[in-house]
Amino acid sequence: MSVADKSERRAARSAETSSGYPAPNAFAMERLTTPVRIAAALREQIAKGALPPGTRLHEVEFTAAFGVSRHTLREAITLLVGEGLLTRVSFKGVEVTRLSAEDVRDIYAARRLIELPAVEALRDAPPERLSALLAKIDDLVALPATVDSQTMNQADVAVHLALVAVHGSNRISAAYAALIAEQHILLFSGYNADDVAATIENHAVFGSLLRKGDDLAARVQLERRLKRAEDELVRACRPLIER
Amino acid sequence: MSVADKSERRAARSAETSSGYPAPNAFAMERLTTPVRIAAALREQIAKGALPPGTRLHEVEFTAAFGVSRHTLREAITLLVGEGLLTRVSFKGVEVTRLSAEDVRDIYAARRLIELPAVEALRDAPPERLSALLAKIDDLVALPATVDSQTMNQADVAVHLALVAVHGSNRISAAYAALIAEQHILLFSGYNADDVAATIENHAVFGSLLRKGDDLAARVQLERRLKRAEDELVRACRPLIER
DNA sequence: GGTTGTTGGATTGTTGCACAATCTTTTCAG
């Protein structure tokens, strides 16, 4: 799945800070607890559209499907509720969060707040962050026009994560990743063939602007791209409202 | 406690969007589930310094203390781990997150990214957001110099939340509140008498600058204030590292 | 003496079942 798992992110962060626990060295492989794995599976299902917005999650059904206890499943659900992917109402049930048009605009307001200053922050950031970003852009641009939407999506997300990483704040990156995951609730259809070409072209332009050091133009182009994506998502979530 | 409860925030958000569930009317009082209440209690304990960073949370002890089942407590812990207030290591235990100096800088990078543009956004925002912000500032300025640090802290947080609300994004506000809660792990000592006078003075200046419409000066003053607070917190967390 | 298994106790992760609290649907009286 395209978006980093939240617990993994958390663990990665505490590993590089003083977590207090002895030596989380590189060989201490991450032991994933069962609820975390189930949450990851559900997250992937939601991201790929197998569980469209509004889908009810029946506890006993899903316990059978995953072969785990009800407690364990409930904990996995709690994780996803915290991320905003699921919505829980007491004694009524859990469903895949329905994003309203207002939610989409909310998400994009947050994305703009994080992404646009990231372009400007490139100037003062360590140069390896720029090269990391350019590498991700090149990866995307190198994709063939026949690529499937899933792969395209992952490459796109990788670019934006690299951009946000320019800020150099793990918490900003984590918050941003949460936004992306939430918006992916609506990305079931993904890119169609036309979008693939356009996206590649846009990223190529974006990359060349960054290489030229024309941050302002890059920022403007990114802003326009975000605006278009927002409008498209708003349109996409409209038909889901009256379910 | 000064920072809004995360689940409450989440619930409030879904209430104002198309949650799909019938009639979340104003009288449907929020039924708080047990883990949410326990998480709130723990959060408050952490914020007031009763549980300093590095404190181990022994499951059976705490189940007895709260009079709840072990699973219920574990779910409460999961909530707080998701917020970053607690750190869990498999089969070893849970402890109150130890914030390193790097963490503090990380938090303040995120705070700057959110707060500073909020000052500029005041120009285009609905006027009631400015008045709401000014009201919170006036509340703080009106506090007597003898006020206790707890109250002072709450008033301060209220100001900053009102400032961030200028963005008009629930997700931005939620992310910001999470940052504040996390930083409160270190705020056990709170403001001392000297700080109280300085804080009141600073906010008075900030308010008058905003009333004059001098956003730029207000932004500069806020930036300086954030920088000082960051340095102070870095100093405060130093002695906690080698525990 | 210092290092390396080994062992037992302590703590967490997970399960299963039970029951209470609440919502939803059906039934039935008027």
Next chain:
DNA sequence: CTGAAAAGATTGTGCAACAATCCAACAACC
């Protein structure tokens, strides 16, 4: 047809048990 009451279904919480893992003490070896 309307509205209240009962039945059924689903979620919230508790209790007890076992499995997996960590930790500290101890024994064995060089």
